[in-house]
């Protein structure tokens with residue numbers, strides 16, 4: 064082989080040529096900064112046909128600029144969501160402390176499968192998980208956990224522990240004909256279905272308990288369902304409680320669920336199901352747990368303080384969960400993927416160990432730490448721990464309190480504005496979180512009255528099929544008429560989670576993830592609705 068050419072190749076792609084690399088980084092940075100001048104919808108549309116018709120690989124070795132050019136159009140055509148008009152969904156701009164952490168991680172590229180391939184990056188994962196666990200469970204003794212590639216997979220870990228609790232050895236033997244179910248609420252995230260399907264439980268064996276108006280699982284209906292299941296000798300592997308539903312920020316009463324599970328498993332002499340809390344969105348409320356509302360050092364307004372106090376009460380529920388899902392890439396404004404699966408008691412990970420009957424690996428006090436023995440994934444990115452520790456310490460607890468409280472404040476402002484419009488109805492007025500779900504009906508209708516009649520089941524099928532589609536029609540009308548440089552981009556859900564009498568209720572949706580969103584942007588939403 065031509066040694067000279069080979070050397071050149073190796074030098075271009077494997078030596079650290081700092082000026083060449085920083086030059087390209089700095090060009091990419093300038094390109095992101097230029098997004099400031101674009102409205103969020105002003106980006107290019109995709110061309111999947113061309114993408115399929117033009118698979119691409121250069122023939123000759125190039126340089127770093129070729130690498131840049133190959134991806135640049137797609138990079139440019141991707142919105143970083145830094146624009147404060149983005150309120151559609153649970154996605155925010157990634158914070159720059161996380162950027163530093165994530166870049167550092169990319170430079171070293173650890174594989175968190177075992178100590179050998181990640182050295183101190185594995186230590187960082189332990190530190191990140193323990194820090195998050197202490198925020199969530201509030202100074203717990205022996206937590207543990209791992210970062211996963213998303214909330215779906217973190218929920219899968221919780222469900223899998225439950226499955227092993229009720230069908231010991233299922234990792235080896237499978238379900239062996241046992242009828243096993245999982246339970247979640249009707250407002251829970253669809254990843255619960257993914258999990259039940261992929262675990263072999265089956266989506267049809269995932270039971271959805273209806274919620275009350277605040278999007279919290281109905282405990283009375285859960286109790287009735289548990290009795291019915293246990294009387295038929297059906298195994299309940301897990302209950303996945305939701306701490307912050309994706310659309311409306313409903314929060315299940317985890318303490319009440321735990322008390323019920325303890326009582327029922329005792330009464331029927333069955334193993335306790337895993338009580339997992341899906342806090343993918345809601346976890347960030349724990350940043351406010353220790354905020355001193357009496358001294359109020361951040362000088363929050365009284366209305367906001369009241370919300371913070373309510374949030375503090377809700378946060379206590381998390382302490383009753385066996386395990387929890389945290390998506391740091393959501394309200395942590397971290398880089399994808401930064402999801403963590405955390406158990407309150409480390410010994411529970413024995414259910415995931417490859418040889419459950421052996422002495423659990425994790426009970427050995429100073430055994431080296433090899434997550435690959437219990438993780439679903441083999442190669443695992445280190446982005447999560449780097450993003451989390453850089454973000455938590457760069458921004459600091461007080462910084463996180465400011466970001467979280469500000470999102471709560473803007474949420475409440477929009478709720479208050481909309482409540483004053485009689486043809487609007489805020490559907491999640493009583494949840495404490497960062498999202499608003501609401502109806503807009505044609506002027507002249509009394510939205511509150513229609514809603515009350517809906518939940519009392521007094522609307523005729525004709526009325527339902529007239530009113531409910533109006534919500535979407537007006538949403539589409541706004542989308543057509545809005546000024547993309549001034550009007551916030553909103554989301555729409557076909558069912559916000561509360562389904563009285565089995566009716567799916569559609570809603571407009573705004574989610575406050577962007578720290579740069581202002582009062583003016585919020586007020587313009589209400590103003591725009593009045594102009595429709």
Ligand SMILES: *Cc1c(COP(=O)(O)O)cnc(C)c1O
Nearest residue numbers: 213214215252254309341343344
């Ligand atoms: C987003 C979300 C998930 C799924 O998380 P991914 O990281 O997108 O896989 C699960 N549960 C809830 C409540 C969510 O909001």
